[in-house]
Amino acid sequence: MTTVTPLIPGRRTRARRTSTASTIAAGYLRVSTADQAESGLGIDAQRAAITRTAEQQGLTLAGFYTDAGVSGSVAPDKRPGMAAALDTLADASAGVLIAAKIDRVSRSTSDALQLADRARREGWRLITADGLDSSDETPANKLMTNIQLSVVEWERDTIRSRTREALAELKARGVKLGHPCTVSDEVLTRIILELSECKSLREIGAGLREDGYTTATGKTTWHAQTVKQLAECTRAREITSQLFPQSAATNA
Structure with a gap:
């Protein structure tokens, strides 16, 4: 929107500032x-x-x-x-x-x-x-601009990297990826990792939206309730038990 x-x-025309x-x-x-x-x-x-x-x-x-x-x-x-x-x-x-x-x-x-x-x-x-x-255009301002922009990209790239590493670890353990689910294991793994860092459902949804992920229905809007339902699905629990086996054993 x-x-x-x-x-x-009214109508605008090109003009000298x-x-x-x-x-x-x-x-x-x-x-x-x-x-x-x-x-x-x-x-x-x-x-x-x-x-x-x-x-x-x-x-x-x-x-x-x-x-x-x-x-x-x-x-x-x-x-x-x-x-x-x-x-x-x-x-x-x-x-x-x-x-x-x-x-x-x-x-x-x-x-x-x-x-x-x-x-x-x-x-x-x-x-x-x-x-x-x-x-x-002072060196100090240019530095601060580049630092802030770099931090934004670093946060995004770090999330992607940690998700890929977690998926690789699951595969190395022999966990079969790609079980039927409404979204990919990549998305589920990302949700699980971010929940483990105490991010809110709204924050997680906003991050998925920012990075171009779509829901199972192809929408770009990630409601907090959607994220919650995915985090509680059977496949997400399987992934959680593999990523955090001690936590899973404690909750068993």
Whole structure:
């Protein structure tokens, strides 16, 4: 679901960016699951952070562009909300794009850096509530930007790596993988590992959505109840007993 709140009604034309436009900001909001979109919790927190940042920097926050239920792995210009925001910035109707965090803009290091480069080329700023600013080309800011983006990718890659390692370990033990189930053993293993780290069902679902996994029915929305049901299915229990045999014996 995408919501666009236009900054300036009516037809827009390409124009030179004015000093006034440089103080006008567009807020960008993104959540990856329908649950988050419906509850409004993730959106509300981002909106509050963006509004606070605009006030602190003396910017006029003229509107918001929202991509709800859209993965951060999707290229920025392929998301309707972000694409509309970029058009507004390119038209010089606004001079600043504010997001709560850089991972709301993109979970891809290359995509986020390309967007920052585009901002510099077109003469607008990309800033985040936690301090990043595309117009700040100091070594320190570049370092912080790269660190934050690298952490986002590292977290995603670590989850994938641990899931693959766990599956390889199960195979080495002679466990037959691929038993009939509504989702793959890879997804079940990931759910089990993340539950063992005390992640919430909502967090696990959001992560699966972010990384492009689909449910048994081909949907990209992972409700908390769906994750819970999968974690309790017979196949998931078999995998759990192999990954954590001591825990299984204790609960027997």
